Amino acid sequence: MNALYFSANFANLENKIAMILLDGKKISAEIKAELKKEIEKIKASGGKIPHLAAILVGNDGASETYVKSKVKSCQEVGFHSTLLRLKADISEAALLAEIQKMNQNPEIDGFIVQLPLPKHISENKIIENIAPEKDVDGFHPINIGRMTKNLPAYIPATPFGILQLLERYQIETTSKHCVVVGRSHIVGSPISILMARNAPIGNCTVTLCHSKTKDLSYFTQKADILIVALGKPEFIEAYMVKDGAVVVDVGITRLPDENSAKGYKIVGDVKFEEVAPKCSYITPVPGGVGPMTVVSLLQNTLFAAKKQVYLPNPF
Amino acid sequence: MNALYFSANFANLENKIAMILLDGKKISAEIKAELKKEIEKIKASGGKIPHLAAILVGNDGASETYVKSKVKSCQEVGFHSTLLRLKADISEAALLAEIQKMNQNPEIDGFIVQLPLPKHISENKIIENIAPEKDVDGFHPINIGRMTKNLPAYIPATPFGILQLLERYQIETTSKHCVVVGRSHIVGSPISILMARNAPIGNCTVTLCHSKTKDLSYFTQKADILIVALGKPEFIEAYMVKDGAVVVDVGITRLPDENSAKGYKIVGDVKFEEVAPKCSYITPVPGGVGPMTVVSLLQNTLFAAKKQVYLPNPF
Numbered sequence: 185m186n187a188l189y190f191s192a193n194f195a196n197l198e199n200k201i202a203m204i205l206l207d208g209k210k211i212s213a214e215i216k217a218e219l220k221k222e223i224e225k226i227k228a229s230g231g232k233i234p235h236l237a238a239i240l241v242g243n244d245g246a247s248e249t250y251v252k253s254k255v256k257s258c259q260e261v262g263f264h265s266t267l268l269r270l271k272a273d274i275s276e277a278a279l280l281a282e283i284q285k286m287n288q289n290p291e292i293d294g295f296i297v298q299l300p301l302p303k304h305i306s307e308n309k310i311i312e313n314i315a316p317e318k319d320v321d322g323f324h325p326i327n328i329g330r331m332t333k334n335l336p337a338y339i340p341a342t343p344f345g346i347l348q349l350l351e352r353y354q355i356e357t358t359s360k361h362c363v364v365v366g367r368s369h370i371v372g373s374p375i376s377i378l379m380a381r382n383a384p385i386g387n388c389t390v391t392l393c394h395s396k397t398k399d400l401s402y403f404t405q406k407a408d409i410l411i412v413a414l415g416k417p418e419f420i421e422a423y424m425v426k427d428g429a430v431v432v433d434v435g436i437t438r439l440p441d442e443n444s445a446k447g448y449k450i451v452g453d454v455k456f457e458e459v460a461p462k463c464s465y466i467t468p469v470p471g472g473v474g475p476m477t478v479v480s481l482l483q484n485t486l487f488a489a490k491k492q493v494y495l496p497n498p499f
Numbered sequence: 500m501n502a503l504y505f506s507a508n509f510a511n512l513e514n515k516i517a518m519i520l521l522d523g524k525k526i527s528a529e530i531k532a533e534l535k536k537e538i539e540k541i542k543a544s545g546g547k548i549p550h551l552a553a554i555l556v557g558n559d560g561a562s563e564t565y566v567k568s569k570v571k572s573c574q575e576v577g578f579h580s581t582l583l584r585l586k587a588d589i590s591e592a593a594l595l596a597e598i599q600k601m602n603q604n605p606e607i608d609g610f611i612v613q614l615p616l617p618k619h620i621s622e623n624k625i626i627e628n629i630a631p632e633k634d635v636d637g638f639h640p641i642n643i644g645r646m647t648k649n650l651p652a653y654i655p656a657t658p659f660g661i662l663q664l665l666e667r668y669q670i671e672t673t674s675k676h677c678v679v680v681g682r683s684h685i686v687g688s689p690i691s692i693l694m695a696r697n698a699p700i701g702n703c704t705v706t707l708c709h710s711k712t713k714d715l716s717y718f719t720q721k722a723d724i725l726i727v728a729l730g731k732p733e734f735i736e737a738y739m740v741k742d743g744a745v746v747v748d749v750g751i752t753r754l755p756d757e758n759s760a761k762g763y764k765i766v767g768d769v770k771f772e773e774v775a776p777k778c779s780y781i782t783p784v785p786g787g788v789g790p791m792t793v794v795s796l797l798q799n800t801l802f803a804a805k806k807q808v809y810l811p812n813p814f
Contacts, residue, residue, distance in 0.1 A: 308648070325641045326640045326644055327644065328648060330640045333688075359712065367695060367697070381682075382711075389709070389711075391706040391707075396704075
């Protein structure tokens with residue numbers, strides 16, 4: 185692993201700092217290259233090419249973007265992919281019927297239902313009807329429960345991406361104090377569980393903070409590893425971060441920006457320019473956790489195709 | 500709720516202290532009385548009497564004690580109970596067959612398999628084969644996952660007992676710093692998840708400590724609510740606890756004691772005599788969390804009989 189030293193391309197950083205960017209773009213490209221090689225081997229030996237399907241209900245702009253990026257990534261590494269578009273007014277029963285078809289289709293190794301769903305449909309009911317062995321998003325309670333019990337499971341893509349980023353940069357986690365900000369079911373809650381598990385990337389003392397936390401900076405200032413998944417742009421300021429901390433920024437928000445040709449800029453939950461100089465490692469936004477999420481979904485799909493998580497008997 | 504003030508019946512406590520015992524014996528008796536009333540109503544209306552079954556494999560002394568206490572508690576409140584004894588050398592396949600029978604038997608609302616099991620049997624496989632709607636121990640991954648996602652689920656008996664103890668003593672948990680020591684799948688891990696959930700007894704900032712935690716006292720000293728589930732007798736000393744803390748001691752160990760007629764004494768993970776004077780609330784051992792565990796199992800069984808957790812559609 186080449187350490188990517190951060191030399192000042194931000195206006196108010198004048199000196200070269202021994203801070204290392206957790207470069208999700210670079211690492212995800214490396215993992216994609218590894219996946220591509222593996223697919224070529226599978227092809228050469230006549231094995232089954234992994235096949236990811238995505239169900240997109242309605243026409244939400246952000247959901248379109250996410251799903252397209254997933255399909256595109258499948259193509260890049262040589263996976264098969266299917267995009268099933270359904271109308272926003274589809275009934276819950278009709279969506280459940282489509283899920284049953286996916287569950288039973290031996291061609292499809294794993295599939296996801298892009299969230300959020302229209303309000304007349306219960307997301308929880310939909311998720312629980314996905315066959316656990318095809319639930320490559322890792323949102324089915326049985327996968328969450330197995331993950332919690334440190335049993336074989338699909339780990340949700342964003343937390344899985346964070347673990348891999350820490351692993352590839354060989355960041356020591358054992359006995360570190362990890363503070364997680366945000367308790368969403370998709371990121372904060374599972375990453376807090378994962379970082380505390382008895383596992384190579386784990387074994388942290390973990391503090392989970394959230395909207396009801398009093399005096400948040402009291403906790404964030406104590407973090408050796410700070411993982412922020414709040415969805416509040418540039419919320420974490422320099423005074424909230426300990427010198428030498430590892431900072432993982434899961435936030436991604438578009439802010440209006442007159443100076444940009446696009447009219448917006450993408451920012452994370454961390455004020456990067458002022459926080460970065462204090463860190464030993466930090467993820468940029470964009471180009472940090474984001475690209476790791478998509479590649480982790482591909483890895484889960486490969487596990488599914490190879491029956492590496494759910495064998496006939498996983499124990 | 501009558502506050503039970505702790506007057507010095509311990510040798511080295513000379514003054515009456517405004518410390519309140521979290522009296523699990525008393526609260527569990529109250530809950531049992533409530534259950535008994537409810538069963539009488541169900542009987543009067545011709546409803547189904549809750550029926551708990553327990554499977555005991557082999558002759559482990561501690562397991563015998565636990566199972567007998569569960570069966571006895573069923574009788575006290577008017578539940579039906581069944582104890583199925585199986586030989587220690589039963590094959591995994593034969594045990595799975597017994598579990599299938601329990602799953603399919605409409606008479607039995609909930610059942611438990613007393614752990615530990617003999618080494619030739621996979622506990623995880625056994626647990627995953629219990630029908631989730633009859634898994635009143637709450638150990639099935641789907642119940643752990645649903646609990647984590649704040650969905651209807653059976654909560655494992657010991658954590659459920661702790662929540663109820665805090666609730667009955669009207670202890671404010673929101674925005675408090677809860678420190679959990681121990682990450683077992685049965686107590687530490689689930690209680691750390693529960694205390695952080697967005698729920699009436701929850702909403703704590705939670706720190707989970709374990710065997711890999713460095714400088715444990717640094718963390719325990721900061722706890723507003725300290726939950727100890729280590730299994731190390733009298734491990735938590737006074738200097739490790741903040742003044743005014745709420746202390747929940749899950750440990751229970753027999754130590755040799757020449758001064759006792761029985762030849763042993765029961766102690767928790769907390770040095771009660773020196774820690775208690777610093778606390779606002781503390782559980783005694785015995786008589787704290789222990790009795791709450793059994794009564795929580797009964798409550799889960801009542802939920803099962805009433806289909807309150809797993810309806811045909813739980814969402």
